[in-house]
């Protein structure tokens with residue numbers, strides 16, 4: 001369940017302002033749900049309500065086979081073909097998963113570090129290895145470089161048997177990877193044409209790595225379906241995704257330049273990375289858009305807290321306060337601590353964390369930093385699905401408020417062309 005508490009932001013954005021903004025909200029709502037507006041980019045919108053039985057079966061077969069023949073799967077991808085899976089694994093696995101679990105899925109192709117790929121190759125010999133290469137376009141430089149390096153490794157090690165150790169997740173019909181996979185006889189899974197990379201975590205792009213890691217994807221999809229049912233029906237001002245989008249829009253119009261997604265759970269930190277791409281690529285264009293960044297509290301309070309409190313007031317904070325109901329920990333501090341720390345005696349870490357959330361919001365809002373509070377509670381797989389869909393709705397709705405195309409990313413081409421020019 002996701003609940004928006006807008007009390008801390010009310011001195012910047014009032015209920016009256018939100019109500020006055022209703023007609024623009026209504027228009028954005030209509031544009032969002034009209035499949036003819038940005039036709040071909042909104043396959044993700046009704047996705048949680050659609051029947052994915054066949055896809056689930058295909059993925060289950062691949063996941064089972066990969067788990068049977070390997071103890072390490074290297075998942076290759078970048079951006080939307082990486083961040084969602086990484087966020088899901090990090091949220092749903094233990095902070096200290098057993099070594100076997102941790103080794104099950106490794107990521108590659110998300111940077112160009114020779115040291116990283118070298119270290120990866122140097123440990124693979126000790127394991128049985130499979131590879132999932134994910135690229136919608138099929139031609140992105142980083143995953144392509146990692147894929148061909150690992151493919152070559154697998155071919156040298158397993159000979160003809162290498163092909164059965166590779167799965168390609170890509171465009172259903174075209175692209176270099178699709179063609180290469182066909183020529184080599186790899187098993188493939190499609191990324192629907194009408195679902196862009198940053199909206200694709202609930203397709204095979206995110207679900208296959210989750211399955212290979214042994215995570216309950218049905219629960220993830222159930223969480224997304226629940227969010228779909230709720231958010232589709234709620235009126236504008238009752239819809240927390242819309243209200244969140246409207247408030248951050250108002251703050252942007254007031255001159256705030258950046259939004260930090262603040263998390264207090266280390267397991268939610270990578271989720272903020274997924275959120276960052278979603279908002280950065282969707283809304284950062286045409287010279288406008290909030291700069292999406294992330295802060296991991298309380299850790300970052302001891303490094304960035306000074307800046308947030310005292311520096312130029314250009315940042316707003318959205319606090320994603322998650323409570324996992326499936327992690328049954330209750331850790332209370334001992335009755336007697338040292339003289340200076342005794343005020344904490346008998347308190348649980350959750351209590352301390354909640355006091356931190358409230359205190360930081362108070363201190364930051366008093367200093368002129370707008371804060372929004374999103375409470376998110378539930379078991380981790382369901383909550384993950386719910387959060388993904390919540391932010392997808394908020395982001396695309398916010399794109400319509402801004403009057404931009406929230407589904408393209410023309411700005412990433414410039415550096416790619418320059419790289420190509422230097423490499424070809």
Ligand SMILES: O=P(O)(O)OC[C@H]1O[C@](O)(CO)[C@@H](O)[C@@H]1O
Nearest residue numbers: 079080081135136137140197412
């Ligand atoms: O899945 P692909 O086509 O390899 O793209 C990976 C990522 O690269 C981008 O195209 C940006 O360079 C993102 O939009 C995308 O998520």
